[in-house]
Each structure stands twice: as C-alpha cells, then as structure tokens.
Amino acid sequence: MRQGFSDSAAAPGSRASPFNAVRKKPGLKLSDIGGRDSPGDSLMGAGLGAGRPSLDLSERRAPQGEGSLGTPFSNFSKIVDPSGQLNFGGKAVLNASGVNFSTGQSFSINMTELQLEEELGRGNYGTVKKVLHKPTNVAMAMKEIRLELEDSKLNAIIMELDILHRATAPEIVEFYGAFFIESCVYYCMEYMDAGSLDKLQGAGVPEDVLARITASMVRGLKFLKDELQIIHRDVKPTNVLVNRGGLVKLCDFGVSGQLEKSLAKTNIGCQSYMAPERIKGESQNKLGTYTVSSDVWSLGLSMIEIAMGQYPYPPETYSNVFAQLTAIVHGDPPHLPDGFSDDAHAFVDGCLEKEPERRPTYSDLIQHPFLVADQTRDVDMKGWVKRALEYRASASAQAAAAAAPPLHGVSASAD
Structure with a gap:
C-alpha cells in the first residue's frame, strides 16, 4: 500500500467527500444580479427553453452544396445555414443572439450587450478579453475562437461549449453564454479577477493554501471524469484560475482536451507537463488511451511549481526540448x-510515480491525509491572494524600472 493512500473507504465518522452530493447550480438570471427582469434576460438559462418551440437541429442544417450568405459563410456551408446560424452536429445552434442546446437549454447573450475592456490572453485558438455585460454590470471573460475548415477545430469548439454548459461544479468556471458572428464563435465565462496560478507564484505558498488549491483542482478533475466522462488532458497552473475571494477553478478543458498536445507541437521554451508514459508512447508512435493517471502526474508537477514558484525541472531544459523530455522520462x-x-x-510523490498504474486515483487523493486535513481547516485564501497580487505588482514595477533607459541630460553627480 502506498504511503498516505488508503484503498479502503473513508473511516466511519470521517467527513464525506464533497462529491457524495454534487451541487447543481440553478439558472442565473440577470435579475438575481441586478438589472432587467424579463424572460429573455437569462444568462444561465436552465429554464429559458421552456417557453420556446423545440429545436430540430437536423432540419436546420444547410442543404448539401448550398452556400450561405457568400463569404465568409460560404466556407462553412456544412455547418452554417442560409440564415447565418451555426449548427454543431445536432448538439447546438449558435447565432448572433445566443446559443440553443439540444438539451433544451438556451443562453441569451450577444455582442451589443458587451463593453470590451482589456485583453486577458492570446493563443493559437484566438483571444480572451475582459468584457462588461452592461445590462447587469457583471464582468466576464469572453473567448473569441476563429473558425477554420478543420474538423478537429470544430469538434473542439462544440466540445468545450458542451462541457461548459453542463459543468456546474463550484470548481469549474461558470458559463454565461455563447454567440456566433460571421466566422467567429464567442463564449462568455466567469471572470476570475486574480488570474491564473502561474501569475500568483513567487510570494510563497503556505501548506494550508497549497492544500486548498490542490483540493479544488482534484474535486474539479473528479467531477469532469465522474459526471461528464471528461479527462482534462492539460492540467497546469495556467489553466487554474483564482479570484480575489480565494476561489480556485479549472478552465480550458475542452479545446485542449480535443486537440491534444503532442511531441510534434512541443516548442522550445515551453514547459512540458506531459507524463512519462505519454512521452514514451508518442516517441514510439504508440499513443494508446489517455488515462486519468496522466492528469494525476500533471497535478503533482503543478503542485511543485506552485510551491517553488517556478517550473520544477532545471532551467537549462527550457531551451532544449529533448533534454526536458529526457529528464521527465529517465530522470528522477x-x-x-x-x-x-x-x-x-507523500501526496506529491504518489502523483509523480513513474509507473502510471502506481499513481493514486482521484478518490485516493481525496482520502489522503493531506486533503482530509483541508476539509476542517480555516484557510485565509483571500489574504494569500491579496499578498500574491501585491508581490506581483511590486515585482512588475521593479522590472519596469530596471528596464527603463536612463534619463537624458541628468547628471549622475551634483556640482
């Protein structure tokens, strides 16, 4: 038996796992936050579809070979019908006014209600911007995804939308709505105002804070696997978001889950969180099935990075992909x-067992003493986030001052 991990059920009298009863959040209406109160004003519209005619998504598809509205829609005639609606494989219909899922759920939000603010991030799939939803004065994060004629890209978008609207756990970023304009899909999510965990490193992380962060990550990952049959596939500090209230939530489990990172796409300067068996499998063209164990490895590596304030493998591996992957596979x-x-x-060592079958399951992790202790402990997450943000601001100011050119015409010494 692994140290610290029990293969038996929780002892009688011990606190039950939060996943014994997953909380399902009710639909969030604009009136709950403040603003208009009309049937069309629902952001999390669990009941919005009740008064609408049912959607027969198959009948809304464009006829074979029929273009739609010329460019840019003509390139997407298989999924964009002549009215400009985007049809995703019978699962969802998007238009400029919102998204309707085949489950009957509808989310009504559109660009005219949004005030664009600063850019939060940019990647291969598009951009993420902070926006203000004017009717409710609620800040949101809006992801813009550019459509491309690539099945994997389209599948990734609908996968992420499908997960977002079904993932109602407290440890998953909340979904507010999505819409489609020309050749871009936009979806709006909860804005986490402290940013990602990689931006909060450096000021030090006490053990109780590390345990609370880890517990949130494990519960979120367990929810995705148990309730939605989803494996994240890209667990790392940049995909864990925090707000000033101290809440910790997972994001980016759809696009990254469908378009897996691979050795062929690994870039110099990137830090790999891939488990050894994935690296070995890809190098031998034996990809196999991705399992929870690989995400558990990434969890352990992320914990060490959060604790250290830097990626755990030596800096010299950053500029040499082969050296980094060799260190992961063959090094301790x-x-x-x-x-x-x-x-x-013991908790982290268990996550970083080189043999995947020796790593704990999510149920094992929740029952580990490291996380059991967190269940009854008061943790000042707000205070830690505040200190981490202050440290980041101070470090940024010092870096800017050091990089600033000297003032011209100012003598170094007084006359």
Missing part, C-alpha cells in the same frame, strides 16, 4: 521543497 521525479509536511511530500 522532482519533489516538494523543504518546509512541507510528510503528508504533503
């Missing part, structure tokens, strides 16, 4: 730094 796994308890070390 990294460990938590000194200063953490034996339970914390």
